[in-house]
Amino acid sequence: MSDKMKVILDCDTGSDDAVAIMTAILSPRIELLGVTTVAGNKEINFTTDNTLRVVDMLRSKVPVYRGCAESMVAKLLPSRHGSYSGMTGVTQDKLDEKGEVISYHHDRLPMPDPVSREQPEHAVWWLIDTLMKSDGDITLIPTGPLTNIGMAIRLEPRICKKIKQIIFMGGGFKVFNATSASEFNIWADPEAAQIVLTSGVPVTMVPLDATHQANFTREDEAELRAMNTPLATAVADLVDERIVAYNAYQPQELHDSAPIHDALCVAYLLDPEVLQDVRFMRVDVDISGGFADGATLCDTRAYPDRPRNCHVALGADRLRFSRMIIDLIRTFR
Numbered sequence: 001m002s003d004k005m006k007v008i009l010d011c012d013t014g015s016d017d018a019v020a021i022m023t024a025i026l027s028p029r030i031e032l033l034g035v036t037t038v039a040g041n042k043e044i045n046f047t048t049d050n051t052l053r054v055v056d057m058l059r060s061k062v063p064v065y066r067g068c069a070e071s072m073v074a075k076l077l078p079s080r081h082g083s084y085s086g087m088t089g090v091t092q093d094k095l096d097e098k099g100e101v102i103s104y105h106h107d108r109l110p111m112p113d114p115v116s117r118e119q120p121e122h123a124v125w126w127l128i129d130t131l132m133k134s135d136g137d138i139t140l141i142p143t144g145p146l147t148n149i150g151m152a153i154r155l156e157p158r159i160c161k162k163i164k165q166i167i168f169m170g171g172g173f174k175v176f177n178a179t180s181a182s183e184f185n186i187w188a189d190p191e192a193a194q195i196v197l198t199s200g201v202p203v204t205m206v207p208l209d210a211t212h213q214a215n216f217t218r219e220d221e222a223e224l225r226a227m228n229t230p231l232a233t234a235v236a237d238l239v240d241e242r243i244v245a246y247n248a249y250q251p252q253e254l255h256d257s258a259p260i261h262d263a264l265c266v267a268y269l270l271d272p273e274v275l276q277d278v279r280f281m282r283v284d285v286d287i288s289g290g291f292a293d294g295a296t297l298c299d300t301r302a303y304p305d306r307p308r309n310c311h312v313a314l315g316a317d318r319l320r321f322s323r324m325i326i327d328l329i330r331t332f333r
Contacts, residue, residue, distance in 0.1 A: 009036070011144055019325060020141070021055070022231070025060050026331060038068055038148050040185065049108065050108065053111040053112065074191070094248045131159040143185075146195075150195040168205060169211065169264065190287045205310050205312045210276075210316045215252055221240055277314040277315040283296055298312060
């Protein structure tokens, strides 16, 4: 019997999701059962294509399942999000030295076109089927909007007792990026996030407060480039892209650095000490459509109105995190 931890990743694959997928595939302690894709960083065609690129680059046979192309509810009312993309209040694109638009995520990752193909089954149905047949030993790690997970729970609520835990990247305690009160993944599908948080499944939220303390630096980029392997070079390019974007749009406290948000969730599964100041509290999501739409409401009172339901990480060990990721990438030739 394998003692590996069974994991399903649910990703809107851009640059940081890519590193999360790499971490899960490269770790000898994880059995990655599949990767489901969702719209978020980019629309579903691109997030699925990017996921296949990562899997192929690692010569992995992990199956990829295309998921939901739209949020559950949020886009039904045009006035709710309007034309706003959740871009940190930025009203005009900035250009790099080559005159190209600076972006956190380009449509396609800088990796070869995929050779493998997505599975024919929809992600939500595969999630339900896989979880219902399981022994309750699967950890879900969603790193994008929680649409697929919310839909699966709505369609078959019995899966909640079959999920070992959910570790998701999203939300904010005091740090936000989509609006003045919300983080992008939750803002993109607040209803799905509320469904997950009230599902009864053990949940750990890895918000911006933690991920902005787990940045990669120019020194990390240089170490990756020095490995001189296709994978390490690709990751170094992603780190460079992110540092340029964060310098332009969200300058970090640590100069010339950028968070690799999503990989922190996988790192936590491998080493819980990578997250710091983890507090158990009541968390709900504002689904009002108002100024705080998509906000994660963290009740820090000694006596909350409703039962505590979520472990929230407010810090991270940057060096512990970057060392883990870099060392895993070094193992791949």
